[in-house]
Amino acid sequence: xxxxxxxxxxxxxxxxxxxxxxxxxxxxxxxxxxxxxxxxxxxxxxxxxxxxxxxxxxxxxxxxxxxxxxxxxxxxxxxxxxxxxxxxxxxxxxxxxxxxxxxxxxxxxxxxxxxxxxxxxxxxxxxxxxxxxxxxxxxxxxxxxxxxxxxxxxxxxxxxxxxxxxxxxxxxxxxxxxxxxxxxxxxxxxxxx
Amino acid sequence: xxxxxxxxxxxxxxxxxxxxxxxxxxxxxxxxxxxxxxxxxxxxxxxxxxxxxxxxxxxxxxxxxxxxxxxxxxxxxxxxxxxxxxxxxxxxxxxxxxxxxxxxxxxxxxxxxxxxxxxxxxxxxxxxxxxxxxxxxxxxxxxxxxxxxxxxxxxxxxxxxxxxxxxxxxxxxxxxxxxxxxxxxxxxxxxxxxxxxxxxxxxxxxxxxxxxxxxxxxxxxxxxxxxxxxxxxxxxxxxxxxxxxxxxxxxxxxxxxxxxxxxxxxxxxxxxxxxxxxxxxxxxxxxxxxxxxxxxxxxxxxxxxxxxxxxxxxxxxxxxxxxxxxxxxxxxxxxxxxxxxxxxxxxxxxxxxxxxxxxxxxxxxxxxxxxxxxxxxxxxxxxxxxxxxxxxxxxxxxxxxxxxxxxxxxxxxxxxxxxxxxxxxxxxxxxxxxxxxxxxxxxxxxxxxxxxxxxxxxxxxxxxxxxxxxxxxxxxxxxxxxxxxxxxxxxxxxxxxxxxxxxxxxxxxxxxxxxxxxxxxxxxxxxxxx
Numbered sequence: 001x002x003x004x005x006x007x008x009x010x011x012x013x014x015x016x017x018x019x020x021x022x023x024x025x026x027x028x029x030x031x032x033x034x035x036x037x038x039x040x041x042x043x044x045x046x047x048x049x050x051x052x053x054x055x056x057x058x059x060x061x062x063x064x065x066x067x068x069x070x071x072x073x074x075x076x077x078x079x080x081x082x083x084x085x086x087x088x089x090x091x092x093x094x095x096x097x098x099x100x101x102x103x104x105x106x107x108x109x110x111x112x113x114x115x116x117x118x119x120x121x122x123x124x125x126x127x128x129x130x131x132x133x134x135x136x137x138x139x140x141x142x143x144x145x146x147x148x149x150x151x152x153x154x155x156x157x158x159x160x161x162x163x164x165x166x167x168x169x170x171x172x173x174x175x176x177x178x179x180x181x182x183x184x185x186x187x188x189x190x191x192x193x
Numbered sequence: 194x195x196x197x198x199x200x201x202x203x204x205x206x207x208x209x210x211x212x213x214x215x216x217x218x219x220x221x222x223x224x225x226x227x228x229x230x231x232x233x234x235x236x237x238x239x240x241x242x243x244x245x246x247x248x249x250x251x252x253x254x255x256x257x258x259x260x261x262x263x264x265x266x267x268x269x270x271x272x273x274x275x276x277x278x279x280x281x282x283x284x285x286x287x288x289x290x291x292x293x294x295x296x297x298x299x300x301x302x303x304x305x306x307x308x309x310x311x312x313x314x315x316x317x318x319x320x321x322x323x324x325x326x327x328x329x330x331x332x333x334x335x336x337x338x339x340x341x342x343x344x345x346x347x348x349x350x351x352x353x354x355x356x357x358x359x360x361x362x363x364x365x366x367x368x369x370x371x372x373x374x375x376x377x378x379x380x381x382x383x384x385x386x387x388x389x390x391x392x393x394x395x396x397x398x399x400x401x402x403x404x405x406x407x408x409x410x411x412x413x414x415x416x417x418x419x420x421x422x423x424x425x426x427x428x429x430x431x432x433x434x435x436x437x438x439x440x441x442x443x444x445x446x447x448x449x450x451x452x453x454x455x456x457x458x459x460x461x462x463x464x465x466x467x468x469x470x471x472x473x474x475x476x477x478x479x480x481x482x483x484x485x486x487x488x489x490x491x492x493x494x495x496x497x498x499x500x501x502x503x504x505x506x507x508x509x510x511x512x513x514x515x516x517x518x519x520x521x522x523x524x525x526x527x528x529x530x531x532x533x534x535x536x537x538x539x540x541x542x543x544x545x546x547x548x549x550x551x552x553x554x555x556x557x558x559x560x561x562x563x564x565x566x567x568x569x570x571x572x573x574x575x576x577x578x579x580x581x582x583x584x585x586x587x588x589x590x591x592x593x594x595x596x597x598x599x600x601x602x603x604x605x606x607x608x609x610x611x612x613x614x615x616x617x618x619x620x621x622x623x624x625x626x627x628x629x630x631x632x633x634x635x636x637x638x639x640x641x642x643x644x645x646x647x648x649x650x651x652x653x654x655x656x657x658x659x660x661x662x663x664x665x666x667x668x669x670x671x672x673x674x675x676x677x678x679x680x681x682x683x684x685x686x687x688x689x690x691x692x693x694x695x696x697x698x699x700x701x702x703x704x705x706x707x708x709x710x711x712x713x714x715x716x717x718x719x720x721x722x723x
Contacts, residue, residue, distance in 0.1 A: 010540065023197065023364065033197070036363040040222030040307030041650065044575065046542035051363075061442035062363040062435075065516040067528040078538070084531040091530070102543060104582070107536040115534040 001031075003153050004064040005052040006083045009075040010100045011043040014141040017166065018073060019050040021145060024162035025154050026054040036062045045102050047079055054154075073148045075127070075141050076100050077112045084119070092121040094148040094189065096140060098128035123147050123189045130184050139181035146185025156186065198230075198367045200360035203331040204270075204298050205230035207338025211294075212373040214265035215243030217253035219622065220651035221272030222307035223361035224300035228270055229654075240375065246648075248657045249593070249622040250275035254282040257295065262387060264379030266294040266342055273301040273314050278593065278623065280317070283351075287321040288389060288397045290349040292381045294342035300356040303482050303513035307650075309573070309590065311511065313482035318353045318459060322401055324408050325353045325459040326417065327434035331365040333417060333457065339370075344411060348404050357481045359513060360435050409460050417457035420465045423450045429473030430523075431456060431466070433486060436479035439519040461486065470499075477522055478502035481514050544578050549709030550643050552681035554579045554586045556689040557612070557641065560697060561586070564610055568603065572596040574616035575649040575711075587614060594623025600638045601631045610697040612639045618648040621657040625665060628702070632670040637700045639693070642666075643681075645711035653714050666704045675703035682709065 005022065009015040019035055026033045036051040051064045066085050071092045074080030080095035087093065095116060099106065116122055127143035142163070149159055163178045198206060205227045208216060218228040231237045231244040243260075247253035250271040257269035269279075276283060276299050283297065299317075302308040318325035324344050328334040334356065341352040385393055412418055423429075429452040432440045437455045454469045456462070470476060470490065476499055478487040487502040501507040507522045508514070517527045544551050553576075561569060571577060571587035572595045579586040589599055596613035597620075604611035615624050620642050631638055644662055648654040658665055666676050677696060679689045689707075696703035 011542065012545075027197065027366070032366070034363060034365045035197075036359060037199075038306070039226070039362050039652075041542050042306070043652075044542040044545060044578065044650070045540075047540040059365075060438040060445075061516045062359050062365075062438065063515050065442065065520065065527070067530045069530075078536070079540075081534055081537045084533055085529045087530040089530070103538060103540055105538050107538060111536045115536055119531065 001153055002055040003053075003071070004069045005054070005152065006064060006069045006072045006086055007050040007052060007074075008072060008079040008083055009048055010079060010102070011045050011048045013075045013100070015048060015050055015075060018075075018141050018145045019052055020166045021142075021159060021162040022052055022054075022152065024165045025158035028161055029154050029158050031056055032059050034059045034062050047082060049083060071148055071151045073144060075144050077109070077116065078107065081112070081115055087119070090121065092123065092148070092151045093119045094123040094144060094151070095125070096127040096144050097124055098126060098140065125185065125188050127185065131181055134180045134184060135177055139177050142178045142181035143185035146182040147189040149182070149186050150189055195366040195368050197364050198331055198335070199226055199362055199364050200328070200331050200334050200356055201226035201300065201362070202230040203334040203367045204338055204354060204356065206367070206369060207335040208268045208296070209234060209237055209242065210369055210372040211339045211342050212266050212375045213242060213268050214375045215257070215260045216268045216270065217247050217257045218270040219247050219250045219253055219275060220648050220654045221275050222651055223302055223356070223358040224270050224272045224275070224298065225651045225654070226361070227298055246655055246657070250279035251282055254279035254286070254297070258282060258286050258289070258291070261291040261293040261295040262381060264293045265376045268296045268298060270298040272308065273299060273312050274308060274310065274592065276314055276317055283317065284321050285389060286351045287323050287401055288394055289387045290397065290400065291345060291351055292349070292379070292386070293376055294345040295351045296338060296341045296345060296354055297351055298354045298356065300358070300361045301482055302358050304358070306358055309592070311482070313485060314353065314355050315459060315482065315485050318355065319485070321351075322405060323351050323353060324411065325355055327355045327457050327459070328360060329434055329437045329455070329457055330360070331363070331367050334360065335367045335369065337417065340417070348407060350401070350404060355434070357435060357513065359481075405460070409463055412458045412460055412462040413464055415458040415462070418455060418462050418465060420452065420454045420469060423452045425450045426452060426473045428475045428477055429469045430454070431469065431476060431478045431486060433457070433480040435481045436514055436519065439514055439516045440479060440523070442516045443520045443523055443525055456486065461489065466490070474499070476500050477507060479508070479514065479519060479522075541581055542578060543581065544575065545712050547712040548575070549645055549681040549707065549712070550576045550579065552683055552686065552689070553641065553643055553707040554584045556681070556686055557614070557693055558584065558586055559690045560693045561610070561612070564697075568608055568610055568612060570596045570599040570603070570611070570613040572615060572619055574619050574643075575645075576614055576616055576643045579614065593619050594627055597624050597627035597631065597638070597640055600640070601627065601634070601636045604636045604638045605634070609637065610639060611637065612641065612697065614641045614643055616649070617642060617644040617646065617658065617662055618656040620662065621665070625669060628666065628671070629669050631702045635701050638702055639696050640702070640704045641693075642704060642706045644706050644708040645714070647711045647714050649711045649713065653711060653717065662706055671702050671704050675699055675701065676706070677703070678706045678708055680709060681707045
């Protein structure tokens with residue numbers, strides 16, 4: 001089994017938490033893993049991405065080749081489209097619809113949604129709204145992850161363990177909120193698969 | 194037990210397990226996480242491993258050399274352009290040689306994700322004539338630290354470990370080995386080894402020259418260099434460091450039946466290179482960075498058409514490699530997904546909401562507008578983002594500290610106003626000496642020190658002189674009346690504009706310290722406090 005995942009967003013949105021959670025789920029499932037991250041200048045509100053590769057055999061490249069990503073997970077709608085050249089023909093685009101408008105020429109939402117819906121396999125989810133209902137929009141990244149879980153190829157359980165692992169130091173409440181966010185996202189796309 | 198480590202962290206962990214007594218560095222993407230890993234390690238603190246930031250890369254390199262002089266293992270870490278700052282100490286450390294194992298970890302940034310250029314540190318290694326190690330993956334990065342220290346101590350020579358962004362910032366599993374104890378203090382057996390007076394330096398240089406053959410033979414026998422045979426000799430591949438992964442990726446499950454020379458240790462292993470060059474009709478050279486190996490193999494003045502790579506257009510001349518470049522160069526087709534729709538706009542980095550630099554630039558722009566734009570010099574830090582919309586506030590960014598000195602030169606040429614913007618950490622890194630020049634010459638410049646009490650762009654590391662900036666300026670000789678401290682907040686906009694205007698009108702050196710703590714640091718503290 002091989003899964004290539006691109007995680008996209010804007011610096012500061014917590015894409016590295018998503019990557020860490022998938023990473024931990026993969027390792028607990030005995031998989032090989034390579035996870036390339038963006039550090040430095042772009043973290044200041046710029047476009048950021050992480051390349052995540054899981055496999056049951058050894059992985060060579062830290063970067064995903066063009067057209068070979070099985071999933072793009074994006075916590076921001078415009079960012080979800082930036083890496084389409086990497087998405088495989090049968091790949092899934094899973095994206096949040098809440099925009100981060102920190103540029104003056106941010107496109108119209110209808111245009112973005114039209115482009116997102118033009119991708120054959122897509123899951124569109126207002127993760128911020130769902131997270132707010134749980135308690136706070138800051139858990140929206142885990143909602144998006146939850147929505148992507150069915151396409152990753154690992155047991156749902158392993159993501160729960162992943163969350164418990166990476167948020168261990170932050171206490172029981174934080175873990176619980178993130179677990180709820182994961183479940184809420186999972187429910188949305190679970191119906192579609 | 195396996196650890197999930199960034200390439201940078203693998204180097205750090207390697208150093209700790211190989212018994213370093215200290216690590217020296219100045220933050221710089223993509224090298225910062227090496228030092229941070231040691232700083233965050235409880236084991237490192239229990240073992241009393243020295244791990245404080247230095248004022249700049251040169252002081253870091255020299256301090257590390259001192260630790261090596263004392264007989265202990267040490268590492269110094271920096272980004273590629275940091276090695277320019279440390280170059281004097283670096284080049285001469287090859288001549289003095291070392292005592293305790295001495296490893297220089299340099300992280301290059303091809304494609305300039307967070308840098309002003311994409312210079313290739315392997316040239317520095319060749320220039321200094323020292324061994325260079327270039328890991329292909331995280332495990333090699335870890336293992337090479339041990340290997341590097343063995344080489345360094347065997348030949349009493351500094352060894353460079355060259356990383357690039359993609360490995361520095363990619364995480365994978367690393368299997369650590371049993372840690373080694375730190376060394377005891379042991380002075381150099383030759384008390385004159387480190388005295389580079391001409392007569393001794395000439396001897397030392399010959400020692401380095403005589404070691405070259407040994408370095409080459411180490412490369413021939415290195416566990417990190419290997420020639421794998423293949424029956425299809427129409428093309429052979431030489432893959433350096435990380436590029437080896439892309440070659441393996443491209444062939445994937447297809448059989449790679451070509452000769453492949455993997456290079457992860459320099460100087461080049463002459464016989465291995467000779468062998469693959471002689472047996473193949475064509476060679477494709479894959480290297481992350483400049484075409485160093487390719488240039489060497491092409492020779493001069495005769496153009497060797499057998500050698501392909503970045504110089505003949507088989508691969509892009511600039512930027513980092515990726516599996517798609519390598520696939521195309523190796524003759525495979527690449528199946529690209531959908532095009533990026535035109536509604537997707539660029540999203541460059543920007544100053545954080547609530548950042549003090551925003552209010553500082555808003556005040557400065559008002560004053561500069563009254564003179565006409567074009568005379569604000571700056572350099573490297575978060576404040577460089579003042580170059581972008583909506584500020585368009587600065588006109589230069591060259592190297593750490595160049596804001597002050599370029600403003601001085603422009604003022605010497607008669608430009609008025611001549612203003613510069615520099616951060617607190619950059620000021621102590623390389624701005625203080627330039628300020629002294631300006632004070633000595635009474636150059637009419639206005640220095641704005643954007644003091645956010647941290648090294649912001651790299652993620653908030655300690656700044657060398659927090660709370661002491663005005664004392665340093667006074668000590669350098671800036672007149673008391675012309676050291677002004679402002680609070681860059683919207684509510685102080687008009688008074689800040691007035692201060693900047695007054696100081697620009699002063700025909701001498703003035704320093705305006707725009708002081709407000711980095712908003713990221715403030716939020717981090719708030720979070721920690723619950």
